[in-house]
Amino acid sequence: MSTTVNQFMGAPDKAGRFGSFGGRFVPETLMPACLELEAAFTDAWQDESFRSEFSHLLSEYAGRPSGLTVCENISEVLGCTLVLKREDLNHTGSHKINNVLGQTLLAKRMGKTRIVAETGAGQHGVATATAAAYFGQECVVYMGEVDIKRQKLNVFRMELLGAEVRPAMSGSRTLKDAVNEAMREWVSSVESTYYCLGSVMGPHPYPYMVREFHRVIGAEAYRQCHEKLGGDPDVVVACVGGGSNAVGIFSGFADTEAELVGVEPIGGAAVGHGVPGVVHGSKSYLCQDEHGQVLEAESVSAGLDYPGVGPEHAHLAEIGRARYESVTDTEVLAAFELLAQTEGIIPALEPAHGLAWIYKAREELAGKTVLLNLSGRGDKDVAQVQAIKAGDAEALETMKS
């Protein structure tokens, strides 16, 4: 992994700003830990032995490189060439493992033996529990009570892996509240505990560090596109919750001619609503009311049910390098089934957002090559979708649009 010059997605400034977004808005108790983490990451990322150990874990443990699949069947339906980056085929079933292996390896290097994480869909929680089991670290995962219900399979997976899952009972009892609880736990145990944040959000250096650990997605996809398609795709699409899978794949194409599109759920469209704010450690776009109270997101997908977004996305939107679109829950479920039935691939509900937008925009995309980051597989969502289709009242409650 050589250090390349990145025009559009380089390092943030010293204060952790991407343009006017980012920073370190955390309680003073955590500031020394943020500074320590920044120093530890900077040191590790320049250290060839850390890099090679990380690469080794990605290939031998996570199963990278992940494939690139040109989807002929669905391309006929869409009228464009759909290419999938297969993060669903990684160990634990999503892109989340890249970041987690990087962070738990860093935690080990820093001598931290206890890991705390938040999770929405449970994919980051499962990945963290997995890596913690592998490295022999103690693991506590906060998860909103609503998400515990709709992602039961992942809760049990985390428990099987030896992690303790603690329900977040405040607010909307989804990802936002799990982050609040994880941050409070971090405030209380910062001296012994490593906080393994699951997306490109939070205080500096997380948005930067997590992106660097996911850069492998874009680097592989770039190489694979050139090998299989003979060049760059016209459009690169990814779903955006906090935005980690999206920055991962965008980073490979930011300095090409490809258009970059992030897709948010309509009930949690932080960039889409376009109001700057500060929550969970960074300045970014935020769904909030006129007085600055953070709104509760509403999405069928637990992984995207979040009112904020990583600061680098706010920056990419502001400078016009990426555009952000939104889709409804109904459109997402249709896309979920479409991919299953045409390609035999059941996607997670999160990347089904990306596909839902591609389907909706198919006229605009006609004849183009569209690369979608298939950030995870849908096993975790099958029970929820089954219940929605059967008209189960509680499951239908998770469908808001």
Place this chain on the structure above:
Amino acid sequence: MINLQESFETKLAGGSKLLVPYVTGGYPNPGWVELVEGCVGVGCDAVEIGLPFSDPVMDGPTIQESSKLALEGGVTAPQVLAKLAKKTFEVPLIAMTYYNIVFRMGHQRFASELAAAGFAGAIIPDLPMEESVDFAADASDSGISNILLGAPTANDDRLAAICEASDGFVYAVGLVGTTGERSELASSSLDIAKRLKSLTDKPVLVGVGVSNPEQAVEIATVADGVIIGSALIRRVLDTGSPSAGVEFIASVREALDAM
């Protein structure tokens, strides 16, 4: 308008220890303004007014609950400030809120509305030293002191820089954790107070975890005063009425005065 540091220094020069209770603006509703008045009536030296925020990551269960109840009651920061603007208090008021409330309102508007409502300072726990430079300048233009926190996790160099930049007084975070009552006084409370006192001449008040008169007295042997939130709010949550909170603050005042 009252200058925070001068007001505190005058009291300290008179030999008394400082007592600053925290009240969540908008909880209980009605009754929170009476709670503020009651605390002033029993001799506190300033009142910290919480402007409730949806995601208070520095707060434990008690203040989370009072903030949630206030927000569910529909209270907003401008309403809290407007209510207080109608009253006159003999002691300074200090706002405690999270940065998004300030950012959304705009630094200058926030600071000038605070000043208009009788405030002398602001504590914004998620706006650490490095991020607070612009706000501190805008606040100071309206006569509002931006108070910084010094935590047990910081080294002496960092604490010294915080003392230098903090305006009004220095808020010593008594323990590594969120706000809330603790049955035992954390030893870190005394340590952080001692460290900060050795680094600054500004008043040093310890908050977070101060739970009863005995703990307040022990801290005040080292620090200039205490800030008490959860122990007061919990009594109001339990009884639904401000008077239990006021009585509690009176008991802390009595204990500090007997030192």
